[in-house]
Amino acid sequence: MIEIQGLTKRFGKTVAVDQLSFQVTPGRVTGFLGPNGSGKSTAMRCMLALDRPDAGAALFDGRPYQTIKRPLFEIGALLDAGYVHPGRTARNHLRTIASSNGIGLKRISEVLELVGLTEVAKRRVGGFSLGMRQRLGLASVLLGDPHTVILDEPANGLDPEGIRWMRDVLVHLASQGKTVLVSSHLLSEMALMANDLVLIGRGRLVETSSVETFVAKHARQWVRVQSPNVDSLRQPLIEFGAAITVVDDTTVEIVGVGAATIGELAARHGVVLHELAPQQGSLEDAFLEVTANSQEYRTHSPFAPPQVS
Template sequence: MIEARGLTKRYGDKVAVDDLSFTVRPGSVTGFLGPNGAGKSTTMRLLLGLDRPSSGAALVGGRRYRDHRAPLREVGALLEARAVHPGRSARAHLLALARTEGIPARRVDEVLDLVGLTAVARKRVGGFSLGMGQRLGMATALLGDPRTLLLDEPVNGLDPDGVLWIRTLLKGLAAEGRAVLVSSHLMSEMAMTADHLVVVGRGRLLADTSVSELVARTQDSAVTVRSPQAARLAVLLGGVGATARPGEGGALEVHGAPAARIGELAARHGVVLHELAERRSSLEEAYMALTRDSREYRTDAPGPAADSPATAPAGAAR
């Protein structure tokens, strides 16, 4: 289990993480979302003991990371997949890590096979593509067969087959009872992978909820209706308190009445319908609505916000 308790991190007068509390429980994939500058990477570094919190506690398995005698067996992490000596082979890199905690060499070969790198295990990492580097990062995270995983953008650089492989792998690891925290900017992928979401903005918690609950919170109730009698239907809808506006291709966009009620109204008055489709918000739309005021860059702004990377203190993570 992963716990952040009142976690705060300051870099000078910049607050990267601000009184953040959440729990990642075993048996589920928890998506860790937020705009650039939200504090996601800083939070992960705090959880892994790479930075000291200004206040609060960052715990994995009920302890600080540095207090675990065999951290690789407790926590698997992927923060910087390419943080490997380019002159080493993939197998040599993993073997060196394995020896620090008495992990047998056969486990190195197991994880290389698991991530699909057996054929290039003895090649120098410096020649690896971005996707191959990500696979090696996953092998490193899985080396100690840990109960907890913290993964920062694990699908970055992967082709569609690789993305599907990561998704299946993470779901399988969670099904085995592991706690999985994964950050990503790919909302469509999070919608298919995550069971739970922790959303942060400007270092603060914005949401700690399931995917379905977050989407439902910002549900757009618009219904698209196509009918050869659209004008008459619009009048009927106005009579029941709904609003019908012209949409694309002659369709009506209806607010204030669910699809079932619109269909019943049309049937009752003999109005022919060619299409009746209730529009459902995506996770991306829900996320964008939630984080609207927490982004460093806005398409409606003339330039970067005051705390953008150009002006943020060194060391403040995204």
């Protein structure tokens, strides 16, 4: 169990993390989301006592990180796969970490096997791709078989097979009852992997909930209707308070009225339906909706949205 209590970190006049409080429960993958510059990485560094917070605390099973004598056996963390000396071999990189906590060579071989780097264990890390470094980073996380895992953007640089592998590993760890906190910009991945979400913006907690609840609450819901005579449905739907987006001559997207009501209206007006499909926005849609005002750096789409009648 991770408990973050009023965590605050300032850099000069900038408040990077502002009174952040949330909990991460065992047995679930918790996604740590936020726009660029929202304070995710800073918060993670504060949790691990790498950055000194100005206020608040991060507790692991009730204890601050700095009081844990051999943390690798309790908490495995990967903040940046680039934190390696390029001249060291993969095996030696792991040896420097493992030996500090009294972990032996046998376990190093095991984790190298686990992440698929056995064959390149004697190669210098400087020649590794980002994906290989991510695997090496995960190997260092698993060295002590910890009950808590913290990962910052672990899927960066991984190919599709690697991303799937990473997802399977994290889901497997959570299924073993471990506490897993993972930040990622790959929201589609997060939707597949995470059970819970902690969303922050401008250093503050925006929302914490399960993924399903979050998407249901914030993602747009609409009904896709396809009919050769779709225009006949327009007026009755507008009278019901629906907003209609025209997709093409035979297809519209309707917001504000449920599929059942649309079906009944179509039957009442003798309109043949070829498609009547309730739709829901993705985690990405929900994320963008909620963080619209929390984006540090915003871009504007060069494409205009579809016309809403």
